[in-house]
Amino acid sequence: MCQACRLKKCLQAGMNKDAVQNERQPRSTAHVSPDSINVETKREHLVTTQALSPSDTYSAVISRPLVTSSAPISATVKPCSNISNNHRFMVSLLTAETCAKLEPEDVEENIDVTTNSERDLTxxxxxxxxxxxxxxxxxxxxxxxxxxxSVKWAKNLPVFAHLPFRDQVILLEEAWSEMFLLCAIQWSLPMDSCPLLSLPDLSTPQQANINLLTADLQILEEVFSRFKALTVDPTEFACLKAIVLFKPEIRNLKDPEQVENLQAQSQVLLGQHIHSVYPNQGARFGKLILLLPSLRFVNSEKIAKLFFQRTIGSTPMEKLLCDMFKN
Known part of the structure; x- marks a missing residue:
C-alpha cells in the first residue's frame, strides 16, 4: 500500500502517526470528525453551464447534489478575450472547488459561492x-x-487534467505548498494553537532549530492575517489557486504556452469577478495578486517539516504527492 493510501486510511479512521508510518491499525480517537473533510473519492455532479443566465455568468450555487449537465466543460483555454471560454473556465474552477470541497454536515445544504451572499457568509x-x-x-x-x-482540486480541474502528464506532475510539485496554504487560510487552520506543529521531541543539539521554526510560524501567521483582512471569498480562492498552480516560468514544461494561457485566464477571471462583486474596491485585484508571493516566504521544505513530518516521517513530499496524484 502506498504512502498516500496509508495516510488516507488513517484519516478515515482517526489520525495515528504510528499507523501512517508503521502501517499499524490506526486509532479511532481523533477529535476531528471524518465527515468534516471528506477525502473519499466520490462521484461528484458537475455545475451546469446551461442553467446559468447571462447575468449570472460568474455565479454558481453549490448544493448537494449538484445539477448535472450534458454540456462538456472545455479542457482547452483559448485567448482570454473569448467570453464563452471565460465562462466555461470559471465554471470548471468552481466545479473543481466543489468536488474537493470541505463541507461539515451541519452546514446549510446550499451555499452561494460567488454572489453577494459571500458578504454574509465568509x-x-x-x-x-x-x-x-x-x-x-x-x-x-x-x-x-x-x-x-489541494491535490484533489487540481485533479478535478479539466484544463489541468488535459495538460501533458509530466507537466501536471511538475506544476503540482512546484505549487503544492502554496495551494495547501491557500486551503489552510480558507479553512482557518489555527496557527496560534500549533506550537511547532509536527516537530518531534528535540534533543539539545537540535534546540537551535526551534527558534527558526518558531519564526517561520510567526511569518505564516502574518500571511494568514493579511489574507483574512481582505475576507477572500471562495471564487477568489479558486482563482488564486489556479494562478499559483499554472506557472509558465517553471523549467522543463512540455507545453508552457498553454500553462501561460491558463494563468492569464485565471487572472482575467479574478479581475472580472472582483469588478462584478466588489465594484467599489478598485485596488482589490492588485492587493490579492501582491499577496501571492507571501505564500513562498516559508519554503516548501519547511512547510513539509512543520505540518507533515510527524505524519509522514521521512517519506519525501514528492513521493507522497505522486501517490496522492495517482490514487
Missing part, C-alpha cells in the same frame, strides 16, 4: 471550520486532509 465563518478543536493531533489530521483536498 470562508472564515466558524461554522465552516473543518475541525472541532485545535489540539495538535487535530491540526496534523486537518493539515493532511487539506493537502489531499
Amino acid at each position: 470562508p472564515f465563518d466558524s461554522r465552516l471550520s473543518p475541525y472541532t478543536s485545535s489540539c495538535p493531533e487535530n491540526v496534523y489530521e486537518t493539515s493532511a486532509r487539506l493537502l489531499f483536498m
